[in-house]
Amino acid sequence: MRDTRPLRLITCGSVDDGKSTLIGRLLWDTKAVKEDQAATLHRDSGKQNDLGLPDFALLLDGLQAEREQGITIDVAYRYFATDKRSFIVADTPGHEQYTRNMATGASTADLAILLVDARVGMLEQTRRHATIASLMGIKQFVLAVNKIDLTGYDRARFDQISHEFRELALSLGVRQITAIPVSALKGENVVYDGRASMPWYEGPTLVEVLELATVRSAQTVGFRLPVQRVSRPGESFRGYQGTVAGGSVKPGDSVIILPSGMVANVTKIVTFDLVRNAAVAGDAITLVLDRQVDVSRGDMIVSIDSQPQTGLAFDAQLVALQSDGIQPGKRYWLKSGSRRQRVTIEPASQLDLKSGKWNPAQSLPMNAIGKVHLSFDEQAIFDSYEQNRTTGAFILIDPDTNNTVAGGMITGRRSSLSGIHTEDSRVILSLPADLADQILASELFASRREEIELRRVNAGRAAEIFDGIDG
Amino acid sequence: MSPIHPETELHNPQSAKIPLDPHLKALENEAIHIFREVAAEFDNPVMLYSIGKDSSVLLHLARKAFYPGRVPFPLLHVNTGWKFPEMIGFRDALMKEYDLDLIEHINLRGAAETITPFSHGSALYTDIMKTEALRQALDAGGYDAAFGGARRDEEASRAKERIYSFRTPDHKWDPRNQRPELWNVYNGMIRKGESVRAFPLSNWTEVDIWRYIQAEDIPLVPLYYAKPRKFVDRDGMLVWAEDPRFEPLPGEQVQEGMLRFRTLGCWPLTGGIRSHATTLDEVIAELEIATVSERQGRAIDRDQSGSMEKKNAKDISDDRFRSRRRARHHFRPAASRACSCRARHASAPPDHLR
Ligand SMILES: Nc1nc2c(ncn2[C@@H]2O[C@H](COP(=O)(O)OP(=O)(O)O)[C@@H](O)[C@H]2O)c(=O)[nH]1
Ligand SMILES: [Mg+2]
Numbered sequence: 001m002r003d004t005r006p007l008r009l010i011t012c013g014s015v016d017d018g019k020s021t022l023i024g025r026l027l028w029d030t031k032a033v034k035e036d037q038a039a040t041l042h043r044d045s046g047k048q049n050d051l052g053l054p055d056f057a058l059l060l061d062g063l064q065a066e067r068e069q070g071i072t073i074d075v076a077y078r079y080f081a082t083d084k085r086s087f088i089v090a091d092t093p094g095h096e097q098y099t100r101n102m103a104t105g106a107s108t109a110d111l112a113i114l115l116v117d118a119r120v121g122m123l124e125q126t127r128r129h130a131t132i133a134s135l136m137g138i139k140q141f142v143l144a145v146n147k148i149d150l151t152g153y154d155r156a157r158f159d160q161i162s163h164e165f166r167e168l169a170l171s172l173g174v175r176q177i178t179a180i181p182v183s184a185l186k187g188e189n190v191v192y193d194g195r196a197s198m199p200w201y202e203g204p205t206l207v208e209v210l211e212l213a214t215v216r217s218a219q220t221v222g223f224r225l226p227v228q229r230v231s232r233p234g235e236s237f238r239g240y241q242g243t244v245a246g247g248s249v250k251p252g253d254s255v256i257i258l259p260s261g262m263v264a265n266v267t268k269i270v271t272f273d274l275v276r277n278a279a280v281a282g283d284a285i286t287l288v289l290d291r292q293v294d295v296s297r298g299d300m301i302v303s304i305d306s307q308p309q310t311g312l313a314f315d316a317q318l319v320a321l322q323s324d325g326i327q328p329g330k331r332y333w334l335k336s337g338s339r340r341q342r343v344t345i346e347p348a349s350q351l352d353l354k355s356g357k358w359n360p361a362q363s364l365p366m367n368a369i370g371k372v373h374l375s376f377d378e379q380a381i382f383d384s385y386e387q388n389r390t391t392g393a394f395i396l397i398d399p400d401t402n403n404t405v406a407g408g409m410i411t412g413r414r415s416s417l418s419g420i421h422t423e424d425s426r427v428i429l430s431l432p433a434d435l436a437d438q439i440l441a442s443e444l445f446a447s448r449r450e451e452i453e454l455r456r457v458n459a460g461r462a463a464e465i466f467d468g469i470d471g
Numbered sequence: 472m473s474p475i476h477p478e479t480e481l482h483n484p485q486s487a488k489i490p491l492d493p494h495l496k497a498l499e500n501e502a503i504h505i506f507r508e509v510a511a512e513f514d515n516p517v518m519l520y521s522i523g524k525d526s527s528v529l530l531h532l533a534r535k536a537f538y539p540g541r542v543p544f545p546l547l548h549v550n551t552g553w554k555f556p557e558m559i560g561f562r563d564a565l566m567k568e569y570d571l572d573l574i575e576h577i578n579l580r581g582a583a584e585t586i587t588p589f590s591h592g593s594a595l596y597t598d599i600m601k602t603e604a605l606r607q608a609l610d611a612g613g614y615d616a617a618f619g620g621a622r623r624d625e626e627a628s629r630a631k632e633r634i635y636s637f638r639t640p641d642h643k644w645d646p647r648n649q650r651p652e653l654w655n656v657y658n659g660m661i662r663k664g665e666s667v668r669a670f671p672l673s674n675w676t677e678v679d680i681w682r683y684i685q686a687e688d689i690p691l692v693p694l695y696y697a698k699p700r701k702f703v704d705r706d707g708m709l710v711w712a713e714d715p716r717f718e719p720l721p722g723e724q725v726q727e728g729m730l731r732f733r734t735l736g737c738w739p740l741t742g743g744i745r746s747h748a749t750t751l752d753e754v755i756a757e758l759e760i761a762t763v764s765e766r767q768g769r770a771i772d773r774d775q776s777g778s779m780e781k782k783n784a785k786d787i788s789d790d791r792f793r794s795r796r797r798a799r800h801h802f803r804p805a806a807s808r809a810c811s812c813r814a815r816h817a818s819a820p821p822d823h824l825r
Contacts, residue, residue: 004607006674074649076630077623079676086494088674100651107653228507233540241536243504243655272535283497284503284536297511321651333654393654402660407653411514 005215005282006086010105010128010138013115018146021055022115022184022345023078023091026207029191031107032080075105078357081223084211100321102129103407106136107393111213113142113206114165118151118181121161127168128353134172135317135369138388140213141169141177144206149183149197155200171356178209216389222306223255224383226337227299231286239270239286240295245337245390247303248384249287250278254437259293259379261452263304263441264289298339300381300391304437305456308383308391309413314374317385318364318396318408326364326372326396326406334374334408336394341380345396346373349366373414385409430462444454491686498679499532502671504655505535505617505634509669510543512659513616516669517574519605520546522558523735524691525620528680531689533618534569534673546574547608547617551600552582553637553737555711561692574612578604588739589718597740606642610667616659616667624676634673641665681755695754697731697746708742 011019050235078089090105106112112133143165147366151157160177169177181201182190188194190320191207204212224246231239249255255268263468269276269289279285287301297313302308320326326345334343350361351369364370374380385392431439433456439445445452457465491499510514518533520526533542548562566573570750578586581599588596609617633649635657650658661667672680684691701712703723711717712725717739719725730743731754748754 005493060698074646076629077674078630079624079674081676081678086676104651104653108655228504229511231537231540237539239539241507243500270539272538282500284500284507286538335658336509337656390654393656395653395656395658397658397660402658402662404650404652404658407651 004085006088007111007210007213007215008088008090008109009113009210009213010090010092010102010109010112010133011113011115012092012102012106012133013146014117014125017115017120018118019115020091022113022144022182022190022206023089024055024148024411025184025187025190026087026089027080029187030080030082030207032078060353075101082207082211087210098300099128099132100319103132103136103319103321106133106138107407108217109133109136109138110136111140111142111210113144113148115144116161116165117150118145118154118157118161122164123155123352126165127356130165130168130172130174131351131353131356132369133320134169134174135319137216137385137409139174139176139216141174142206142209143169143177143179144182144184145179146184148181148194149186149188153181153198155181155198158201178204180204180206180209182206212234221247223249223253223301223303224308224309224388225249225285225287225301226339226391227297227301228293228338229297230295237288238292239288240301241284241286242301242338243284244279244281246281246388247306248278248280249303255289255301256304256440257293258300258302258308258381259310260294260299261445262293262360263437264291264293266290274283298341300337300339304440306389307454308381308388309411310379310381312376312379313414314369314376314380314382315414316374316394316408317371317411318406319371320364320366320368320370320406321403322398322401322403324368324398324405325366325368326370328363331399332405333397334376334380334398335393335397336380336382337391339381342377343380343396346375348372363390366398371411372408374408382410384412386411396409425430427466430466472545473685484764491683495679495683495686499535499683501531501655501674502532502797503536505657505669505671506533508657509618509635509659509667510537512657513667515612516616516618517547517609517612517614518542518544518618519620520548520562520573521735521761522548522554522562522692522697524680524684525618525622527689527691528675529618529620529672530565530569530571531687542571544618545574547574547612548578549601549604549608550575550577551604551700551737552577553588553600553739555692555735555738555741556714557694558692560697560737565690574608576604576608578607585690588737592721593740595674600737609642614666615661616669617667618671620672621670622672622675622677623679632670632673634657634670634760636668636670638666638668640666642666644668651773678755678758681751681758685751685755687767691751692735694732694735697729697748699727700743701725701727702743709744711741711743713737714738741758812821 011023013019023151040202054119076091078091080087080089090109092102092105114126114130116126133141143162145158145161158179160183165179166177180203181194181198182189183194184190188197189201189205191205193205194201224244225240225242226241226245227240231237231241249266249269251266251268254263255266256263266287267290269279270286270288276285300308318326326347328347329344331344334338347361347364347370349358349371350364352359353369358371363371370470381391383391392410394408394410395404396408397403398405493499518529530546537543565571578600581604584781586596586599618792621629621632623632628646631646631649633652635650635652638643638644639651640785659667683689702709703712703719703725705723709730728745729747731746731748732741732743734743746757748757
């Protein structure tokens with residue numbers, strides 16, 4: 001029945017574009033609403049619309065404050081399924097001051113549905129939401145041109161809006177775009193097709209697009225295991241527990257432990273059910289290594305031939321989530337995977353969501369999206385967010401309030417601090433892999449790991465490089 | 472209280488383990504990740520254990536998360552004295568089989584004041600015997616994290632609750648002011664006295680729970696399966712009528728018929744459903760065509776919508792009956808027979824509640 005992982009999606013749009021109605025309609029038409037909930041819905045719907053249909057938005061806007069104000073103020077998660085797959089929907093607020101909630105919903109989403117009121121067309125908010133969604137790594141967009149019933153099913157209007165949107169999405173680097181004319185209220189082109197009123201539209205319904213969308217997987221080829229805890233139930237067993245954040249692993253693989261740089265081999269992958277012969281991204285496992293190495297929570301066990309970046313300085317983009325914004329020079333806690341460490345933030349620029357331009361900035365107010373420099377006291381370990389949405393993502397915690405004040409995405413390491421300084425004298429070696437592993441495993445090497453640049457290449461490539469240097 | 476069922480069956484009728492599909496595997500991985508993260512980040516976690524199906528899944532996931540080690544925290548069962556006896560028998564057998572630490576707590580002050588679902592109505596009873604009792608137990612243990620089996624699909628206001636749900640020192644949840652939660656990076660930083668409720672099953676639906684129970688062959692309290700049971704029809708709610716404390720209202724006829732329960736709790740507040748589903752497959756088949764949500768059987772939720780939120784707000788403000796008296800029973804059923812007998816005894820209600 002469910003042969004894929006659940007698809008996570010987010011709905012965005014301006015207030016009153018019909019987001020809640022659309023999700024309510026999805027739940028309704030996929031039979032995710034039970035009879036007694038429906039009865040409550042009919043009862044609560046008080047003032048109904050002209051069509052005598054219930055107010056589907058009430059299925060979503062759970063908090064009483066929201067009902068009273070008639071708006072959505074927080075991210076709500078909803079669940080529905082078709083025969084082909086199941087879905088987790090984040091319904092997020094439309095108001096500008098809730099951009100942070102949208103970023104929260106977008107952080108885990110594989111696909112974004114952007115709603116536009118067919119009578120109004122694209123708004124500044126649409127650009128804002130599309131920009132945030134793409135920054136948070138969403139690569140699949142669906143444009144739902146909603147309330148198409150109120151335009152008399154005007155095809156020209158639909159074509160015009162979808163053309164404008166396509167240009168916007170392409171400018172953000174998003175290439176998977178589907179535009180659909182929809183009436184969320186009447187349920188046209190949501191789960192059931194709207195051919196009766198829109199014979200001119202021959203594309204898929206919303207649900208058909210969702211069923212065929214791809215679920216993101218970690219893009220790095222290299223194995224990544226952020227260590228959550230060390231399991232030592234007795235003298236004879238020592239296992240490293242965590243969720244594989246990229247790549248895959250099997251017994252016999254050589255791995256390196258970061259930040260120490262120690263090398264070891266995998267002997268076993270233990271789970272409750274059986275000893276496994278491989279684990280892939282997403283699997284929660286316990287890894288056993290062939291030798292006594294010092295591994296603790298916050299370390300990362302990675303493949304030897306494709307490592308993440310380690311260093312004391314990185315560049316990132318972040319979304320400021322709290323009213324204090326992000327202050328320059330302040331020390332925050334940064335948490336990424338299971339690793340938590342001190343960091344200082346230097347804002348560099350802020351995105352102007354209207355123009356799409358990055359303007360210089362010294363600090364970032366709430367809801368701002370900024371580019372920042374991160375400086376650490378101790379080695380940090382990251383992939384770029386582009387390559388890995390787990391090992392490239394982090395949150396910032398304000399030590400004064402303990403609140404989560406930013407969500408961030410690594411763009412890269414700042415090379416000036418990678419251990420190589422112009423005045424240093426360096427040696428480039430080309431060694432057989434097994435000899436390199438032995439050296440890597442030595443104490444002396446491990447103690448100066450951060451001063452070393454390491455690239456694994458095959459013999460042919462090494463020869464080329466040396467030719468290049470000599471010639 | 473009626474006699475404890477002497478042998479509790481820890482295997483489901485006619486069940487064969489089937490491999491997890493990618494959907495359930497993804498949910499399982501997420502839950503294990505949350506368990507490990509909380510266990511690593513907090514000093515003194517506890518797992519709320521209500522004996523029902525969600526708790527059973529939660530417990531199974533905890534065992535998986537820490538395998539080959541033991542579950543590194545105790546389970547906390549808030550008893551009221553009005554649980555189905557089959558639940559208590561099952562609980563004790565399970566604790567023994569799996570070598571788990573159980574803490575049972577009853578609000579003795581409530582019991583002493585003879586707060587029953589019949590005398591005080593479901594709302595006040597729930598307030599004192601469950602919500603206040605839970606607060607007492609959490610205060611007594613000084614826990615900084617408590618795992619719960621709540622799911623976001625249970626109720627509209629739950630849909631917004633975080634996976635790490637922050638609680639003030641007086642156990643307050645402020646739905647308007649929750650910490651943002653991005654990716655699977657959880658913020659476990661709290662001050663002394665504050666705590667976090669952690670919900671590993673947040674993204675599960677009722678159907679997921681049942682399909683996972685089936686796939687993993689997780690033992691369940693037999694109340695989930697239909698068998699001939701005595702009950703009365705009380706305004707459409709089918710109330711179990713086999714407890715010695717049960718009293719029919721004027722005009723009520725005790726009937727007997729095939730009955731099972733979709734959720735478990737205190738028997739006076741938990742309506743059964745007529746069903747012939749005697750195996751897990753049959754229960755699931757019934758569920759997949761069910762048109763009524765699982766909460767419908769619960770008396771507490773039927774008054775108004777926004778109920779969980781209200782329930783929560785109320786348990787915060789209502790300290791009319793606050794008291795320092797606590798009951799706390801520790802036991803390790805694995806230790807000895809005598810020990811688990813004592814535990815069973817402890818869970819029986821005080822004399823005057825009979
Ligand atoms: N005619 C019509 N009205 C709609 C449609 N979708 C939503 N609405 C109405 O638009 C209003 C705002 O919808 P709501 O879902 O609350 O918008 P949100 O703020 O984006 O969540 C409500 O009165 C809906 O009934 C539609 O497709 N056609
Ligand atoms: Mg809304």
